[in-house]
Amino acid sequence: MQTAIVASDRLGEIFDLSLEREENENKKIQPVDLKGDIVIKNIDFRYGTRAIVLKDLSLTIKQGEKIAFVGESGSGKTTLVKLLMHLYPWEKGDITIKGYNVKDISYDSLREKISYISQDIxxxxxxxxxxxxxxxxxxxxxxxxxxxxxxxxxxxxxxxxxxxxxxxxxxxxxxxxxxxxxxxxxxxxxxxPDIFIMDEATSNLDSISEKAIERTIETVCKGVTTIIIAHRLSTIKRCDRIYVMDEGKIIEMGTHKELMNKHGRYYELWKEQLPDNEENKENKDNTQLIADKESSSVSNEETAAAPATTPILAIPGLYIPEVSSCVAEAGATSDCAKGGSNP
Structure with missing residues (x-):
């Protein structure tokens, strides 16, 4: 009952919301396309009166680039891409696409040129x-x-x-x-679209379908600015640039190889995902190969050092022939089968 009351109250708040339009909405520009660089400069943002989510954040995404944002939950990745679509007003800074300030572009014109696949479909x-x-x-x-x-x-x-x-x-x-x-x-x-945004868009897919869709996106999005938010780092290895975010700031950036060589936060995140880590698998294989060689070497040394015949516990009054003599003559079973005779 309490849940139903809360839901009905929230529904009432939604009905009371005004249309997402500003007084000068009709005067805003409507670009033919948004095929250009995305420039984010000194952005500060917070939800309502809560703690700041993005702090003095700046970056440039070149037209046609494929870039990725990674980091722990709550680091500001999804918030940042939502600002690109002007879903929220920000406190300070500017966002421009193809030289147009996002605040000067009409909502409809901006969003019809962006494809956004959210975590929640x-x-x-x-x-x-x-x-x-x-x-x-x-x-x-x-x-x-x-x-x-x-x-x-x-x-x-x-x-x-x-x-x-x-x-x-x-x-x-x-x-x-x-x-x-x-x-x-x-x-x-x-x-x-002119801009393609994928926010954990393949998280519910099996690995085969995910790989197939990755290849499709690479083909379809040639020349299209592509932004990917991912927790599975194996899906963003081929990106032109990867941004690592933490507490609303960019702490690392570079290609997969560059970030791995830095041995920083991205390296740590990558190592935590062992099942998806091809390099780790390769290292494991190499380590196993060395271990096998060492084991084989030790085994050979032990074999070489071992006596030609295996000593057998002597029991008074009982004669047991040497094992080697029985094995050496596989066809001669007379003495071995009979167990010999007492001297």
Missing amino acids: FMFSGTIRENLCLGRKDADMNDIVEACQMAQAHDFINKLPLRYETHLEENATNLSGGQKQRLAIARAILKK
Whole structure:
């Protein structure tokens, strides 16, 4: 009962919210495209009156680059990309895309040129086709199928009773987490954006599907500025640049190789993910190979030092022939089988 009351209160607050428009919204610019550098300069941001989340943050993302943000939860990665879409106002600093200040671009014009796949996938009650076309209402069926094939979604859609006309429940509760992520990726591809943002977009996929979609993204996003937020570091090794964030600041940046050579925070994060660490696996294999060689060497030395015959415990009154004599003549079983005779 208490949960229902809280939910109804929150719903009332949402209904009371005004439309996301400013007084001068109609006067804002509407660029033809946003194919240009992204410059973030001295940004400060906090949620309401809470502690500051981003502090004096600055960076430049070149047009067409593929970059990644990594770091522990709460370091400010998702907050930063949401500021690129002007989902929140910030306290200090500027964000420009292709030379345009984000605050001067109309909301619709800005967001229709950005594809954002969030950690939480949102699907509405409606058909699969309707959900896919949310970002591009003029898409024809060929475009939809092509996008779904790229996102590894076409096969499972074809197995559904009504295929692309299959009705989804609210938030697609009749689909698995991996299926929802595939649809979200297909929707983002279908939009053909100038900026592509993936926030843990493949976390619910198996490794085979994840690798296939990585290859697809590399092909589809050639020339498109791509921003990836990831906890699985194996998925961002090929990025042009990786930013390591901690407590709202960038503490390291560079390629995967450069950051590994620094032996800093990124190196520590990488080493913590042993199952995904190919270099660690290679080191393990080399260590095992050395250990095997040493073990083999020790074994050979022991064999060489061992006596030719194995001494056997002598029991008074009982004669037992030497083992070597029995083994040497496999066919001669007379003495060995009989066990010899007492002297």
